[in-house]
Amino acid sequence: MGTILGGILGAIFMTMVPELLKIGVGWITPFYPNAVQFLSPVRTIVFGGLIVLFLLFEPQGIAEIWRRVRRFFHLWPFRK
Numbered sequence: 001m002g003t004i005l006g007g008i009l010g011a012i013f014m015t016m017v018p019e020l021l022k023i024g025v026g027w028i029t030p031f032y033p034n035a036v037q038f039l040s041p042v043r044t045i046v047f048g049g050l051i052v053l054f055l056l057f058e059p060q061g062i063a064e065i066w067r068r069v070r071r072f073f074h075l076w077p078f079r080k
Helices: 004-028 035-057 062-078
Strands: none
Touching (some): 004 035
């Protein structure tokens, strides 16, 4: 908690996830013209659910995921 990297990655997550959900609804719109009306509340619920699941299953945050990925690729060819 309190790292600059975590703040930056958290801001990216909080900005990109709603936009990606909006793009996903946009792909559905040509097939179902009224999809925006019905899926707008669903987007909000999915976004809130993602935040809750993220806090439950990764309490150390996005920065810890980043550190694990870096550690994996740093040790990748020489793992035990």
